[in-house]
Amino acid sequence: MTATQVERPSLGRREGIEWKRILLTREMIVFVMILLLGIASTMISPYFLTAANIKNVVIGMSVEMVVAIGLTLVLISGGIDLSVASVVALSAVVVALVFDAGGSVPLALFAGIMSGVIVGAVNGALIAYVNLNPLITTLGTMTIFRSAVYILSGGYAMSSIPASFKEIANGTWVLGLPNLVVLTVLLVLVFHVLVANNVWFRKFSFLGGSEMAAVRAGINTRRLKMLGYIICSVLAAVAGIIVVARLGSSFPNTAQGMELRVITAVIVGGCSIYGGKGTIIGAALGVLFLALVNNILVLNSVSVYWQGVASGCVLILAILSDAIINRGKRS
Amino acid sequence: MSRQALVEMTGIEKRFGPVEVLKGVDFELYENEVLALLGDNGAGKSTLIKVLSGYYQPDAGEISVGGEDRKFGTPQDAREAGIETIYQDLALFDNLDVAANVYAGKEIVGGGWRKLLGFVDHKTMRETAADAVSKMAINIPRIDVEVSAFSGGQRQCVALAKSIMWGRKVVIMDEPTAALGVRETGKVLDLIRTLKSHNLSVIVIMHNIEHVMEVAERAIVMRSGTRRGTVDLKGPDDRESHDKIVQMLM
Numbered sequence: 001m002t003a004t005q006v007e008r009p010s011l012g013r014r015e016g017i018e019w020k021r022i023l024l025t026r027e028m029i030v031f032v033m034i035l036l037l038g039i040a041s042t043m044i045s046p047y048f049l050t051a052a053n054i055k056n057v058v059i060g061m062s063v064e065m066v067v068a069i070g071l072t073l074v075l076i077s078g079g080i081d082l083s084v085a086s087v088v089a090l091s092a093v094v095v096a097l098v099f100d101a102g103g104s105v106p107l108a109l110f111a112g113i114m115s116g117v118i119v120g121a122v123n124g125a126l127i128a129y130v131n132l133n134p135l136i137t138t139l140g141t142m143t144i145f146r147s148a149v150y151i152l153s154g155g156y157a158m159s160s161i162p163a164s165f166k167e168i169a170n171g172t173w174v175l176g177l178p179n180l181v182v183l184t185v186l187l188v189l190v191f192h193v194l195v196a197n198n199v200w201f202r203k204f205s206f207l208g209g210s211e212m213a214a215v216r217a218g219i220n221t222r223r224l225k226m227l228g229y230i231i232c233s234v235l236a237a238v239a240g241i242i243v244v245a246r247l248g249s250s251f252p253n254t255a256q257g258m259e260l261r262v263i264t265a266v267i268v269g270g271c272s273i274y275g276g277k278g279t280i281i282g283a284a285l286g287v288l289f290l291a292l293v294n295n296i297l298v299l300n301s302v303s304v305y306w307q308g309v310a311s312g313c314v315l316i317l318a319i320l321s322d323a324i325i326n327r328g329k330r331s
Numbered sequence: 332m333s334r335q336a337l338v339e340m341t342g343i344e345k346r347f348g349p350v351e352v353l354k355g356v357d358f359e360l361y362e363n364e365v366l367a368l369l370g371d372n373g374a375g376k377s378t379l380i381k382v383l384s385g386y387y388q389p390d391a392g393e394i395s396v397g398g399e400d401r402k403f404g405t406p407q408d409a410r411e412a413g414i415e416t417i418y419q420d421l422a423l424f425d426n427l428d429v430a431a432n433v434y435a436g437k438e439i440v441g442g443g444w445r446k447l448l449g450f451v452d453h454k455t456m457r458e459t460a461a462d463a464v465s466k467m468a469i470n471i472p473r474i475d476v477e478v479s480a481f482s483g484g485q486r487q488c489v490a491l492a493k494s495i496m497w498g499r500k501v502v503i504m505d506e507p508t509a510a511l512g513v514r515e516t517g518k519v520l521d522l523i524r525t526l527k528s529h530n531l532s533v534i535v536i537m538h539n540i541e542h543v544m545e546v547a548e549r550a551i552v553m554r555s556g557t558r559r560g561t562v563d564l565k566g567p568d569d570r571e572s573h574d575k576i577v578q579m580l581m
Contacts, residue, residue: 198451206427210423213424
């Protein structure tokens with residue numbers, strides 16, 4: 001290399017499509033894996049490629065996918081939120097309590113969302129303004145919010161949910177697709193496009209890349225962090241609303257252990273636990289992939305106890321593939 | 332030769348508790364000049380620079396830029412006055428590409444519907460960023476990869492491209508060659524010359540006198556919070572100036 005200047009007209013312009021780069025993105029790898037798994041599953045089990053089964057898988061993973069969107073945003077910004085599953089349950093119980101007290105559907109929706117705003121603000125304030133470690137903080141709030149669910153519900157399931165509310169999730173207003181699936185897909189697409197293109201949402205990647213550099217670029221990092229946790233909790237609250245609407249009741253152990261399943265899925269989908277890396281589509285594909293793995297195990301009558309083994313292996317294979325792809329690159 | 336100074340600091344004092352770090356320092360930087368700031372550890376170079384870049388507020392003394400009196404309350408104030416500081420860690424986003432780095436915090440928003448949604452104009456940002464880095468003395472192999480893949484010199488290049496793009500008048504570089512090998516150091520010195528060719532003035536803090544002789548036109552030497560003197564430099568073989576600097580440092 002010479003230090004003198006040479007004309008490089010191509011710099012900055014995209015020359016054709018670079019297949020190798022596209023094929024080696026995590027999203028593409030997971031997508032191909034999903035296709036391969038789908039083909040294999042179809043051959044193994046006659047029940048896999050049936051409308052009923054696909055519908056089950058897609059509906060079953062919707063809640064986790066909505067949670068994954070918010071969690072991905074927090075992971076991109078360099079944080080982590082272990083309390084998401086507890087927030088799902090909290091919002092579910094708040095919604096049920098509103099109905100128990102004779103509240104209307106809009107009031108229940110509002111209360112559910114507000115529960116997300118409030119707990120997100122608690123997480124965000126502790127992490128962004130008090131400077132506590134996000135892992136420990138949300139580990140704490142995870143148990144607190146879960147306890148709150150048991151305290152509020154008295155440990156009982158609540159099922160006085162009006163039919164009009166259930167319709168929100170189970171209705172088929174668009175193209176005969178269940179509403180919760182439509183909502184999930186919409187949320188995934190909207191957030192993906194925002195994170196990639198919107199000036200404000202892009203700041204989360206800056207924050208996750210280097211907090212110091214973000215400060216120097218004039219970003220109010222504290223407020224951004226706080227808002228990231230609020231968005232994450234609101235999405236978890238939306239997921240809680242979906243759970244109640246879908247099942248027609250609210251259980252205190254809703255979404256138990258979901259935080260780790262979602263974290264596993266979004267890392268499979270290309271998020272980095274160290275921040276700065278990941279896309280919403282990737283995270284959604286990760287959730288879909290793990291849902292399909294579990295589905296094929298169930299269809300083949302493999303005990304559900306093996307699902308953990310499968311997800312764990314997928315996770316380790318995913319980070320292993322990363323290590324192989326990135327071998328030789330500067331770190 | 333009395334030129335009008337672009338940046339002038341007079342009688343700058345700064346103390347941290349009982350420690351008097353700057354004891355009334357005068358400093359001047361001329362237009363389109365590469366100035367080296369020299370001195371041992373604890374001489375007050377970094378503090379002086381941090382006063383100029385708005386990180387510290389001086390206890391006494393005045394700062395003027397382009398003949399105008401200025402008070403820098405924050406680094407943003409200094410930046411708005413045209414003074415950019417490149418720190419040793421470069422403040423880059425390793426997870427993002429060149430365009431995102433160069434435009435961080437000043438993204439170009441697209442027109443029409445994209446403006447409505449606050450969407451950035453990726454194409455224009457990529458092309459103008461490519462333009463800016465291609466003016467520099469270091470080859471950037473491609474601009475749509477994460478800057479973590481770049482070498483030390485290339486990373487400096489990305490950091491400096493910002494200052495050219497944003498029309499800064501003064502670039503302060505804090506030990507730009509400290510962590511680099513011989514080859515990379517040569518390239519960074521080339522970068523400094525590129526800045527000069529773009530009509531910027533550069534202040535470099537450096538320890539290595541050989542590097543200073545190669546790239547700077549003038550040196551200000553500091554010692555225990557005071558200014559020992561200034562030396563005009565006439566190129567790498569200027570033994571007389573070299574000896575003068577060494578003498579002042581001792």
